[in-house]
């Protein structure tokens with residue numbers, strides 16, 4: 266994505282999500298600049314390294330989804346690295362607008378689909394070779410919500426597909442953005458995914474927030490058998 270071209274912004278596909286998650290995250294992104302939220306990172310380094318670990322041969326035009334992608338720059342990196350399609354799904358339209366504006370006019374931007382939806386209500390309309398989630402699964406403190414999330418993941422992921430999942434680790438914060446979180450170790454994330462997935466790489470990573478705090482993340486990269 267080096268040269269810019271004049272194209273109109275890609276449409277944000279709107280499923281009109283309602284409910285507490287939509288209201289909470291709408292307020293978060295309306296009241297705080299995207300580069301000052303605690304989860305902001307200039308480069309999504311752990312994600313990119315783990316995606317390369319699950320696709321060492323390269324993405325080869327595969328399709329990816331970044332669930333709860335927010336305003337992250339990950340999608341543009343994935344396209345630049347060779348993914349042929351990336352869906353960014355988020356319950357905040359403002360976050361999607363910010364992410365879209367950052368790639369607007371760049372070659373490859375039209376390979377990104379912006380999807381305004383609540384992950385727990387959404388039904389996949391296609392399959393993906395990569396499911397990426399940084400800091401969304403940990404908001405699911407009810408086992409029933411985690412089960413619903415994992416049902417959607419299994420429905421959306423193609424055979425042989427890969428998952429890259431990052432949550433607060435056992436030493437991580439108990440809350441994020443004012444909401445309680447469920448902390449997980451990499452082994453617990455692998456157990457949540459179940460026997461149909463083979464772990465490829467796990468790690469604990471310390472994220473530095475824009476305010477200078479340290480947050481411990483647990484990561485799992487796994488392939489579906």
Ligand SMILES: C[S@@+](CC[C@H](N)C(=O)[O-])C[C@H]1O[C@@H](n2cnc3c(N)ncnc32)[C@H](O)[C@@H]1O
Pocket residue numbers: 286290304305306332333334335336337354355356357360382383384385398399400401404441
């Ligand atoms: C902590 S932020 C992480 C954002 C992004 N993954 C990153 O690494 O920068 C959590 C994101 O998940 C989104 N989110 C939370 N609950 C969601 C839900 N039920 N469906 C879709 N998105 C959700 C929020 O709007 C927010 O953008």
